[in-house]
Amino acid sequence: MSFWMRRLRAALPWLAVALIANVVMLLVMAPAAWVTPQFAKATQGHVNLVEPSGSLWRGSASLMLSAGPGAESATLLPGRIEWRTSFWPLLVGRVHMQMRQSEAMPDPVNVDATPRSATLSGGSIAVPAALLAGLGAPFNTLDLQGDVRLSWTDWRSFNRQAFGQLIVTLNDMSSRVSRVKPLGSYRVVFQAAGGSGTLDLTTTKGPLLLNGHGTVSPASTAFTGMASSTPDAADNLAGLLNLLGRPVGPGQVALSFVH
Secondary structure (H helix, E strand, O other): OOHHHHHHHHHHHHHHHHHHHHHHHHHHOOEHHHOHHHHHHHOOOOEEEEEEEEEOOEEEEEEEEEOOOOOOOEEEOOOOEEEEEOOHHHHHOOEEEEEEEOOOOOOOEEEEEOOOEEEEOOEEEEEOHHHHHHHOOOHHHHOEEEEEEEEEOOEEEEOOEEEEEEEEEEEEEEEOOOOOOOOEEEEEEEEEEEOEEEEEEEEEEOOEEEEEEEEEOOOOEEEEEEEEEOHHHHHHHHHHHHHHOEEEEOOEEEEEEEO
16 A cells, blocks of 8 residues: 555545534534525415524524515514524434514424425414505505414425415404494415315404305416495495495495406
């Protein structure tokens, strides 16, 4: 064995230690900015983490929500999303994170992801009613105010197919275009089943009655329903009903959206 081969062989353990030390240091110091683009990609722009700080292992960012790819604007939530990432699952190709929102999410949720799938544990979060304005007309015209909460079951995705249920609860909603306050409380249920989903709207209370059903797929979104009022509020809600849809009868309008 030549002199240089003996030197190289003697140096290999130290080179390996140096390489491992550098890799560990890189992982420990990995910036939070490495995490944030993945959420926008996985949610098709619905959930965005902006202004990140800290590291991959323990960091935070502001949570920005968008109603969808066709939304006119996004809503930045007060407070910060905070996360912690476990080290050992990374050795088998998994990412396990615990996340919470400092002001709007009372309980933390867990994210468990592999290169081919991801699971978000069930949870809930309060969001500003201004988020609805991002859906465009007529929500941006109505300027709705009230208590809005998102809650969801365990949400799983596999190869761009999603499975889970999202419930949007809207309590005591009001609008700047109506003197009737509150207009009512409503429940929207979105059921994701692979590459498509269904949307159901019901009224839980209030003088403004809304109901409908829709379907969502990568190719199109369609929703049809009805809006009406209780008899005692018919006169005061006539103008608002005309803004919502096409009249189909006394005090009734058809709701229709196709994209």
